[in-house]
Amino acid sequence: xxxxxxxxxxxxxxxxxxxxxxxxxxxxxxxxxxxxxxxxxxxxxxxxxxxxxxxxxxxxxxxxxxxxxxxxxxxxxxxxxxxxxxxxxxxxxxxxxxxxxxxxxxxxxxxxxxxxxxxxxxxxxxxxxxxxxxxxxxxxxxxxxxxxxxxxxxxxxxxxxxxxxxxxxxxxxxxxxxxxxxxxxxxxxxxxxxxxxxxxxxxxxxxxxxxxxxxxxxxxxxxxxxxxxxxxxxxxxxxxxxxxxxxxxxxxxxxxxxxxxxxxx
Amino acid sequence: xxxxxxxxxxxxxxxxxxxxxxxxxxxxxxxxxxxxxxxxxxxxxxxxxxxxxxxxxxxxxxxxxxxxxxxxxxxxxxxxxxxxxxxxxxxxxxxxxxxxxxxxxxxxxxxxxxxxxxxxxxxxxxxxxxxxxxxxxxxxxxxxxxxxxxxxxxxxxxxxxxxxxxxxxxxxxxxxxxxxxxxxxxxxxxxxxxxxxxxxxxxxxxxxxxxxxxxxxxxxxxxxxxxxxxxxxxxxxxxxxxxxxxxxxxxxxxxxxxxxxxxxxxxxxxxxxxxxxxxxxxxxxxxxxxxxxxxxxxxxxxxxxxxxxxxxxxxxxxxxxxxxxxxxxxxxxxxxxxxxxxxxxxxxxxxxxxxxxxxxxxxxxxxxxxx
Amino acid sequence: xxxxxxxxxxxxxxxxxxxxxxxxxxxxxxxxxxxxxxxxxxxxxxxxxxxxxxxxxxxxxxxxxxxxxxxxxxxxxxxxxxxxxxxxxxxxxxxxxxxxxxxxxxxxxxxxxxxxxxxxxxxxxxxxxxxxxxxxxxxxxxxxxxxxxxxxxxxxxxxxxxxxxxxxxxxxxxxxxxxxxxxxxxxxxxxxxxxxxxxxxxxxxxxxxxxxxxxxxxxxxxxxxxxxxxxxxxxxxxxxxxxxxxxxxxxxxxxxxxxxxxxxxxxxxxxxxxxxxxxxxxxxxxx
Numbered sequence: 001x002x003x004x005x006x007x008x009x010x011x012x013x014x015x016x017x018x019x020x021x022x023x024x025x026x027x028x029x030x031x032x033x034x035x036x037x038x039x040x041x042x043x044x045x046x047x048x049x050x051x052x053x054x055x056x057x058x059x060x061x062x063x064x065x066x067x068x069x070x071x072x073x074x075x076x077x078x079x080x081x082x083x084x085x086x087x088x089x090x091x092x093x094x095x096x097x098x099x100x101x102x103x104x105x106x107x108x109x110x111x112x113x114x115x116x117x118x119x120x121x122x123x124x125x126x127x128x129x130x131x132x133x134x135x136x137x138x139x140x141x142x143x144x145x146x147x148x149x150x151x152x153x154x155x156x157x158x159x160x161x162x163x164x165x166x167x168x169x170x171x172x173x174x175x176x177x178x179x180x181x182x183x184x185x186x187x188x189x190x191x192x193x194x195x196x197x198x199x200x201x202x203x204x205x206x207x208x209x210x211x212x213x214x215x216x217x218x219x220x221x222x223x224x225x226x227x228x229x230x231x232x233x234x235x236x237x238x239x240x241x242x243x244x245x246x247x248x249x250x251x252x253x254x255x256x257x258x259x260x261x262x263x264x265x
Numbered sequence: 266x267x268x269x270x271x272x273x274x275x276x277x278x279x280x281x282x283x284x285x286x287x288x289x290x291x292x293x294x295x296x297x298x299x300x301x302x303x304x305x306x307x308x309x310x311x312x313x314x315x316x317x318x319x320x321x322x323x324x325x326x327x328x329x330x331x332x333x334x335x336x337x338x339x340x341x342x343x344x345x346x347x348x349x350x351x352x353x354x355x356x357x358x359x360x361x362x363x364x365x366x367x368x369x370x371x372x373x374x375x376x377x378x379x380x381x382x383x384x385x386x387x388x389x390x391x392x393x394x395x396x397x398x399x400x401x402x403x404x405x406x407x408x409x410x411x412x413x414x415x416x417x418x419x420x421x422x423x424x425x426x427x428x429x430x431x432x433x434x435x436x437x438x439x440x441x442x443x444x445x446x447x448x449x450x451x452x453x454x455x456x457x458x459x460x461x462x463x464x465x466x467x468x469x470x471x472x473x474x475x476x477x478x479x480x481x482x483x484x485x486x487x488x489x490x491x492x493x494x495x496x497x498x499x500x501x502x503x504x505x506x507x508x509x510x511x512x513x514x515x516x517x518x519x520x521x522x523x524x525x526x527x528x529x530x531x532x533x534x535x536x537x538x539x540x541x542x543x544x545x546x547x548x549x550x551x552x553x554x555x556x557x558x559x560x561x562x563x564x565x566x567x568x569x570x571x572x573x574x575x576x577x578x579x580x581x582x583x584x585x586x587x588x589x590x591x592x593x594x595x596x597x598x599x600x601x602x603x604x605x606x607x608x609x610x611x612x613x614x615x616x617x618x619x620x621x622x623x624x625x626x627x628x629x630x631x632x633x634x635x636x
Numbered sequence: 637x638x639x640x641x642x643x644x645x646x647x648x649x650x651x652x653x654x655x656x657x658x659x660x661x662x663x664x665x666x667x668x669x670x671x672x673x674x675x676x677x678x679x680x681x682x683x684x685x686x687x688x689x690x691x692x693x694x695x696x697x698x699x700x701x702x703x704x705x706x707x708x709x710x711x712x713x714x715x716x717x718x719x720x721x722x723x724x725x726x727x728x729x730x731x732x733x734x735x736x737x738x739x740x741x742x743x744x745x746x747x748x749x750x751x752x753x754x755x756x757x758x759x760x761x762x763x764x765x766x767x768x769x770x771x772x773x774x775x776x777x778x779x780x781x782x783x784x785x786x787x788x789x790x791x792x793x794x795x796x797x798x799x800x801x802x803x804x805x806x807x808x809x810x811x812x813x814x815x816x817x818x819x820x821x822x823x824x825x826x827x828x829x830x831x832x833x834x835x836x837x838x839x840x841x842x843x844x845x846x847x848x849x850x851x852x853x854x855x856x857x858x859x860x861x862x863x864x865x866x867x868x869x870x871x872x873x874x875x876x877x878x879x880x881x882x883x884x885x886x887x888x889x890x891x892x893x894x895x896x897x898x899x900x901x902x903x904x905x906x907x908x909x910x911x912x913x914x915x916x917x918x919x920x921x922x923x
Contacts, residue, residue, distance in 0.1 A: 004830060011733075014726040019745040021723070022801060026752055028760045028770060041768035082663040089659030101660055108671055110903060112859025114876040115896035118883045119674025122681070142670040145663060165325055166358035168345040170372035170419065177346075180371070184362045203753040206861050210884070223755045227762060227866055236763075239756040246751045247744075254740060254747075 029239035040231040051237035061234060064222035068202055071133065071218060075140040075201035080194045082141070083148025090149075091156050102149070109146045113206035116143075121210040131213025139211060140201035147200055148193035155189025195253075274302035274459035275336035275426035277322060282331030284317055291317045293483040295331070301426075304453050304460045306470040308506070309480030315463045318480070319429050322461060324348045336426060351420030351458075355432040357412040359404040365391070365415050366400035372423040390422035391415075393452060410441045414448070421456060430462045434469070446472050467507050471495075479503050495550070501625045504548040509585075511554065511596040513547040513570075514627065524624055529591035533568035535619040543626035551599035553621040556586055556607065559614045567616045572596065574611045588615060675900070682893030692894035702878070706898070709875040712793060712864075713857035719797040720804040720853045721846060728808035728845070732815075750802040758866050761795040762786065765867065787869025795867045796860055803856060804849040811845030844913070851910040855903055875899050 028042075036046030055061045086105060090098040108116070120139050121130070129135035159182070167177040205220035212221045219238070226235050277299040284292040292314045299305045307315035320326040321333060324345035333341055340348055359368050369390055373383045391397040394414040404412055413433055420428055430449075434442040450473060453460050464470055470477045471491040479486045479494065479502070487499040491507075498504035505512070515528035523536040524545055539545035559571060575595065576587035584606060588596045596615055607613055682692050696702050731742045749757060764770045765785040772782040785791040815838065823833040861876040868874070875895060882892030 007830075011726055011730055014723075015730045015742070018723045018727045018801075019742065021798060022745050022749050025760045025764055025798060026749060026757050028763050029756065032763055040763050040766070042763060042766075042770045042773045082666060086660040086663035089656040089661075092656035092659070101664070105660075105663060105667060107667075110855055110907060111671070111675070112876065112896070112899045112903060114859060114861050114879045115678065115900050116671065116674065118879060118889075118892055118896055119678040120670065121883070122677050122889065123674045138666070138670050142666050145666070149663075160356075160358075162354065162356060162358055163360060165345075166352070166354060167360075167371075168325070169323055169350065169352035171346050171349065171375045171423065172371075173344075173346050176375060181360055185360075199751055203755070205753075205755050220753060220755045223753075223759065224862065224866075227755075227759055235756075235759055239753075239759055242753055242756055243748075247748055250747050250751055251744060254743065 026239075026243060029236040029243065032233055032236035033240045035233045035236070038230075038232065040233060040236065044233075051233045052241075054234045055237050055241075058234070060217075061222060061238070064217040064219045065238075067133075067136075067216060068219040071136045071140060072198045072201040074137050075144055076194050076198035078137065079141045079144040079148050079197040079201075080190060083145045083193055083197070084152050084190055086145075087149055087152035087156055090153065102153075105149055106146045108143050117207045117210040120207055124211050130211050131216040133216065135211050136208065136216070136218065139207050140204055141197075143204060143207065144197035144200040147196035148190075151193035151196060152186065152189045155186040159185050195249075273424075273426060273457045274300075276301045276334075277427065277459065277461070278332075278334040279318070279321075280332050282318075282321060282333060283329050284321060284326060285329045290483050292321070292328075295483075295485055297478055297485060297488065299459060299461065300475075301336075302457050302459055304450075304462065304473060304475045306462045306464060306474035306477045307480060308464060308467060308470045308477050310465055310506075313480035314483040315465075315478075315480040316431060317483075319431055319461060319463050322427075323350055323352050323429050349423070349425050351423070351425035351428040353413070353416050353420045353428070353430040353433045355435045357404070357409075357416045359412055359416055359419070361404055363403075364400065365396065365402050365404065365407070368404070368415060369400075369419045369422050372419065376423060386422055387418075390418040393421070393455065394418045394448070409437050410445060413437065413445065417449075417452070421452070421458070425458065427459045427461065428456075430460065432464055433462075435464075442469070443472075449473060471507070477507075479506060481506075498548065498623060498625065501546060501548065501628045504623060504625060509551045509597045509599075511549045511551070511598075512594070513549070513590075513596075513622075514544070514594065515592070517545050519545075523619065528570065531570055531591065533570065533617075533619070533622070535568075535622040535624055537620075537622075537624040539624050539626075541626045543628065545624050546627045547622040548625055549596075549617055549622055551585065551597045553617050554596060554598045555616045556588070556598045556600055556613050557616065558605075558607075559612055568619055568622075570596070570615045572613060572615060574607045574609050574613055577607060577609055586613075588613060590615075678893045678896050681889045682897050683890075685890035685893070692890040693898075695891060696894050696898065702895070705873055705875055705878050708789075708872070709858060710902075712789065712796070712872070712874060713854050713860075715793045716796045716800060716857045717850050717854045719793065720801050721850055723797070724801060724804035724808050724849065725842075725846070728805050728812055731805075731809050732812045746802045746805045749798070750806075754799055754862055757799055758795060758863050761791070761798070761863070762866055765791045765795070786867060787872065789868075789872045792864050792868045792872045792874075795863045796857055799863055800853045800856055803852045807848040807852065808842065808845040811848070812842050815841045847910065847913040851906065851913075855906060858903060858906075859899060 031044050032040060032042075033051055034047050034049070035044035035051070036048045037044075055065075086101075090102055093101070124130045124135050129138070163181050163185070164177050167181045172180065203220060204218075205224055208218050208221050209224060212218070217225075223235050223238060226232050277297070279295055279297045282292055282295045283290065295314070295318060297305075297318075307318055309315045317326060321328055322335070324340065324343060324347075328341060332339060335348070335350070359365075360371065363371065366387055369387045370383050373386060378386070387400070388397060391400060394417050396411060396414050396418060399407065399411065399415070404415070407415065417433070433449075434445055437445065446469060449460075449462075462470075462473060474491060476488060476490055477494055478488045481502050487494060487503045489497075494503055494507045498507065501512070504510050513526055513528060513533065515526035515533075517539065518525045518527070519539055521538075523534055524539045525532055525534040526545070526547060533547065535547060570590055572588040572590040574586055575589045578585040578587075580599075583599055583601045586598045586600070586607060588598060590596055598615060683689070685692075727742070727746075731739055734742065762769075766772070767782060767784070767786065769786070771785060775782055785794075819841070820833050820837050823837045824830070828836060859876055860874060861880065864872060864874045865877055865880075868877070876899070879892050879895045879899070882888040882895065886892075
């Protein structure tokens with residue numbers, strides 16, 4: 001559609017501004033992470049790697065990072081299995097019951113975080129799950145499950161079920177059909193569900209703030225308490241690391257996705 | 266693949282097969298015998314039961330009643346993947362995540378065939394459908410016709426004694442369809458496998474088949490060669506469905522010598538006796554009707570009907586006319602090019618010999634089902 | 637898996653409801669244990685502590701501070717939603733109009749913040765907005781007075797809108813992607829000017845995306861905790877902070893629970909109201 005040149009310029013300008021607003025503020029953590037002073041005041045002074053060293057050497061930071069990694073890995077696997085099973089279940093149900101169950105399974109996405117947090121905290125206090133690995137895994141899994149469900153359901157929706165009939169006509173039983181046809185074709189959905197689940201757990205902070213204990217902290221909890229407690233530039237170093245990892249993962253993923261399309265997937 | 270020379274096709278016997286979905290009878294007491302190596306086409310309008318019959322044979326649908334035998338053995342209750350029947354679908358159903366070669370190799374891997382033999386058979390199958398150069402492509406890189414040929418290769422590569430095809434050319438354009446019809450015929454000749462082919466296109470059925478089973482409303486109306494169906498339709502539905510036809514309806518009178526129809530004041534006769542309760546109608550093929558200017562001498566034995574030309578179509582090899590008769594119905598006439606031509610609106614006379622008219626029982630549903 | 641189903645018989649395909657239910661069962665059990673039971677506990681406690689009755693609710697609605705915070709929560713959420721719609725609309729439209737390379741760049745702009753931890757992003761806003769932060773340093777370097785941004789409502793809105801913007805862009809983009817631009821051309825060919833064509837054709841067709849995005853943003857904003865907690869001050873407290881305060885600092889489970897229930901009900905009422913608007917998506921958005 002032909003666009004008026006003025007409209008085009010205005011649109012481009014708006015785009016650049018919004019794009020900057022989305023990305024640029026986060027980048028401010030990068031210069032701060034190399035600050036020589038123990039301060040988050042702008043502009044940073046000098047150059048030093050000490051906050052990165054502190055992240056590795058200080059057990060408060062490194063332990064919470066490892067905790068997050070452990071929890072997120074278990075959650076990713078668990079949520080992917082449960083979510084994928086549920087997606088298959090819903091796919092084979094009557095539309096009405098599937099819609100109802102789906103709505104229920106998606107509630108963790110819309111229930112305000114704090115309400116959920118105090119509820120889970122109350123139950124965990126009774127069950128002695130506060131500050132335990134199990135506690136974190138259970139809470140994060142149910143929070144991550146909706147993302148898996150959505151991703152897998154989306155790929156099941158575009159999956160042509162007639163291919164299963166075709167596989168049967170060629171001699172494939174139920175299990176062979178699932179392994180050779182269904183699974184490879186919905187794998188992208190399952191994988192993106194897995195990634196979503198991992199990130200959801202790795203980032204989760206509200207519920208984690210409530211069910212944490214001095215002995216079991218996750219990284220976002222550590223970041224949060226660090227910000228509220230003092231102006232330790234280690235948070236900026238952590239932020240920079242997370243930012244770089246994410247950018248590489250997402251950028252690589254998008255490029256890979258683009259290539260896959262061309263090769264016929 | 267037919268170098269063994271032995272009879273490779275399987276016979277199929279459906280007897281008294283019914284399939285009901287709730288109160289809807291998709292198949293109503295169907296019996297059909299298909300010879301080994303035969304090319305049988307199931308022809309009918311959509312919803313007539315032809316695809317359900319195919320699905321029953323393939324094992325995608327279980328029968329509600331009746332028996333089904335393939336190569337003399339009952340397959341009722343045998344799941345689809347254990348029937349060893351090749352199926353070609355209208356929507357190709359190629360696996361998008363596998364190359365052409367892996368798609369065709371798929372049924373062989375499932376059967377645990379060793380790699381070397383697998384590759385040889387994949388190559389042979391792809392050669393047969395002239396797609397050997399495409400083995401490393403993905404289905405999404407192929408045209409519809411190419412995909413369907415790959416699907417065909419995949420369905421024959423494991424040497425099934427029976428190949429089912431569900432409107433395989435339905436999504437392709439006319440030229441490609443005509444070419445692939447000939448390819449399918451060639452492959453059938455070379456393989457000697459029994460082919461069961463579903464289509465709603467009567468021309469396609471005539472081109473391909475040894476015999477055709479005409480389906481209507483969950484029942485088989487007639488089974489026979491294309492010539493049988495065209496020259497001697499058993500029912501008005503079959504007569505209307507196969508080829509062009511003119512149906513004459515009128516006040517019927519019968520005597521020993523034949524049947525006469527009174528059509529808006531004109532009388533036509535045929536030397537056949539009509540039996541049955543329904544009103545008789547006469548069915549005439551376009552080439553059995555002659556068109557001429559009125560007032561010419563009446564030849565002996567000729568039936569005459571007057572009308573006006575309502576449509577004139579030049580076909581190259583001749584002309585086709587639609588003529589509005591006095592009672593408001595339309596007759597279809599084909600005349601060779603050498604004849605004189607007629608203009609729309611011109612008054613004409615249609616003549617035919619009584620013995621060329623097929624006397625059939627009227628069936629008011631025959632017209633409505635066709636639309 | 638569906639060997640007994642065929643293309644033409646999808647509608648009559650037998651539903652193995654019990655097997656299907658079994659597949660969804662583990663997820664449902666976890667949902668009941670980790671979401672259902674805790675929420676029920678909170679609702680129960682809001683009526684039962686310290687003794688049975690409606691005391692917690694009457695306390696909530698009769699204490700001016702609570703009402704002010706409740707109102708503020710809605711006002712801030714509304715502002716955040718408005719800011720998001722205004723910023724996301726041209727951006728999402730541009731995503732549909734540009735070539736694949738620029739689209740990849742724009743998509744990255746949306747996805748990277750989407751995936752970067754919310755705590756980290758809020759941290760950057762703290763660095764930017766604080767009294768010794770980037771914005772105030774810049775202002776002072778050109779000789780202007782600093783402005784107070786952190787611990788103000790404006791600061792909270794700026795930070796929240798940035799964190800929530802991707803939730804607005806993505807649904808908008810997915811609806812706009814499906815709009816047939818030939819419809820706009822058709823409107824132009826029928827005599828509508830570009831502005832008129834936009835307001836009479838494009839905007840109405842994109843509205844389902846606006847509704848979907850706005851509802852998501854508004855609901856998430858209502859329950860926001862981290863950003864207001866770090867960027868906000870006493871004069872920009874939102875309901876979530878109040879709930880946290882009641883439970884963790886004052887150990888008033890009943891009152892905290894009652895506040896939570898209010899927040900929960902507000903969320904679900906909004907969702908229910910939005911239902912019909914979102915359903916329009918299926919009627920229009922797919923053309």
